[in-house]
Amino acid sequence: MAIDFSVEPEFQEKLDWISELLREEIYPLEVLELTHPQLLELVAPLRERVVAQELWAPHLDRELGGQGYGQVKLGLIHELLGRSRIAPFVFGAQAPDSGNSEILALNGNEEQKERWLYPLLAGEKLSCYAMTEPGAGADPTQLSCSAVLDGDEWVINGDKWFITNASIADFFIFMLVTEPDAAPHQRASQIIVDAGTPGLNVVRELGTLEDAHPRWGTWDNHAVVELRDVRVPAGNILGERGTGFVQAQQRLGPGRMHHAMRWIGQAQRAFDMLCERSLYRKARGGVLADKQTIQNWIADSAVELEAARLMTLKAAWIMDTQGSRAARKEISMIKFWGAKILHDVIDRALQAHGSFGYSSDMPLEEMYRYARAARIYDGPDEVHRETVARQILREYEAPADEVPTEHIPTRRAASEKRFAHVLEQVAGNA
Numbered sequence: 001m002a003i004d005f006s007v008e009p010e011f012q013e014k015l016d017w018i019s020e021l022l023r024e025e026i027y028p029l030e031v032l033e034l035t036h037p038q039l040l041e042l043v044a045p046l047r048e049r050v051v052a053q054e055l056w057a058p059h060l061d062r063e064l065g066g067q068g069y070g071q072v073k074l075g076l077i078h079e080l081l082g083r084s085r086i087a088p089f090v091f092g093a094q095a096p097d098s099g100n101s102e103i104l105a106l107n108g109n110e111e112q113k114e115r116w117l118y119p120l121l122a123g124e125k126l127s128c129y130a131m132t133e134p135g136a137g138a139d140p141t142q143l144s145c146s147a148v149l150d151g152d153e154w155v156i157n158g159d160k161w162f163i164t165n166a167s168i169a170d171f172f173i174f175m176l177v178t179e180p181d182a183a184p185h186q187r188a189s190q191i192i193v194d195a196g197t198p199g200l201n202v203v204r205e206l207g208t209l210e211d212a213h214p215r216w217g218t219w220d221n222h223a224v225v226e227l228r229d230v231r232v233p234a235g236n237i238l239g240e241r242g243t244g245f246v247q248a249q250q251r252l253g254p255g256r257m258h259h260a261m262r263w264i265g266q267a268q269r270a271f272d273m274l275c276e277r278s279l280y281r282k283a284r285g286g287v288l289a290d291k292q293t294i295q296n297w298i299a300d301s302a303v304e305l306e307a308a309r310l311m312t313l314k315a316a317w318i319m320d321t322q323g324s325r326a327a328r329k330e331i332s333m334i335k336f337w338g339a340k341i342l343h344d345v346i347d348r349a350l351q352a353h354g355s356f357g358y359s360s361d362m363p364l365e366e367m368y369r370y371a372r373a374a375r376i377y378d379g380p381d382e383v384h385r386e387t388v389a390r391q392i393l394r395e396y397e398a399p400a401d402e403v404p405t406e407h408i409p410t411r412r413a414a415s416e417k418r419f420a421h422v423l424e425q426v427a428g429n430a
Ligand SMILES: Cc1cc2nc3c(=O)[nH]c(=O)nc-3n(C[C@H](O)[C@H](O)[C@H](O)COP(=O)(O)OP(=O)(O)OC[C@H]3O[C@@H](n4cnc5c(N)ncnc54)[C@H](O)[C@@H]3O)c2cc1C
Pocket: 096, 128, 129, 130, 131, 132, 136, 137, 138, 139, 161, 162, 163, 164, 165, 222, 373, 376, 377, 378, 379, 380, 381, 382, 383, 386
């Protein structure tokens, strides 16, 4: 029996260091309107401090260029980083680069690592991940964007959209159909394309709930991308042909976990605002904290946060001890539950602030807008619920003759038969 909720003192020091960096250096950056070059300039000295603390790219194993913390410790780190949208960027752990570095580390050959992974890990390059198409999202077996081998070059054609950071990325990892006649999950491969390759056009930034009028070239925008006879060397493919889905799964499993870990930090920040507000806002002879509804919001949010934290750490523990495939159910559970509590806690905090919370004088309205997407990206809620239900149902089987296992008359008949001698004897003695 080895369940232990304690954190080693040396690692707690790291967590405390991150908390202080957030408070002292990162939160002040959040309130500035920064262009991407300005952001890079301001975070450069912070990144040096992160590297010196051995906290850079904490999601990767040591042999892959990271810190080898494993998923449980990473969960605690990511919860802190999730408090600020800028923090993951300061720690070299921002999506989509973090997931892309995992793909490259696991599937890239030495030449590909030299060219794309190491500069990515060093923070010298930015990447994006391009799977979704206007006609294929939650069901990627519908992908149609294709790559055809022509001599020693891939020729790529099609359209992608919602590609985060496409307008500022140095390179793209595309999920493309290379084996159109293969089984659905063996049709795709992942191929790297450098930004600026002729025929690769970032057409426009999409306006979204996050930002209805995005400025071109801003970090964390989502863009429409078209590929028209784009030619790249045959060697830009990652791993074997037709293994794109297997590789994508390696990225998406941990990536979903990392999102869930960060959402807890984001929700915790909203929770802190909810609690602070309840202590000073006066309402009908008292403060909000005296009102039962607000007390319920605080109690419910605290429980939901704690449940999400424990579920995330359990999923992380399974990943550490048995690999990410074994944690499939737990990852899907925390993906949709984490997205729900993220929304609900921010919603309560915003409500408790009234019109003030709805205004951009507080960060809650922005947090609320960003939270909505969590229910869609990396698989919509409905798909994860489906995965959870399917995994759970594997542990069950339909009863013979369709008589439920718990059917009382059937059980009673079996028990009467089994204990007949005792029942008869005792009845006879009475
Ligand atoms: C902020 C943001 C950033 C993103 N960044 C990227 C990126 O960098 N790269 C990239 O490739 N993609 C990115 N995406 C796209 C994202 O991965 C897709 O939105 C997601 O896979 C869902 O696909 P879809 O939007 O096409 O929804 P659809 O496939 O059209 O699904 C629509 C709805 O149908 C329902 N549905 C679908 N399947 C099922 C099912 N099996 N059972 C029940 N209901 C179902 C769900 O309610 C779902 O929300 C991003 C999306 C967002 C919102």
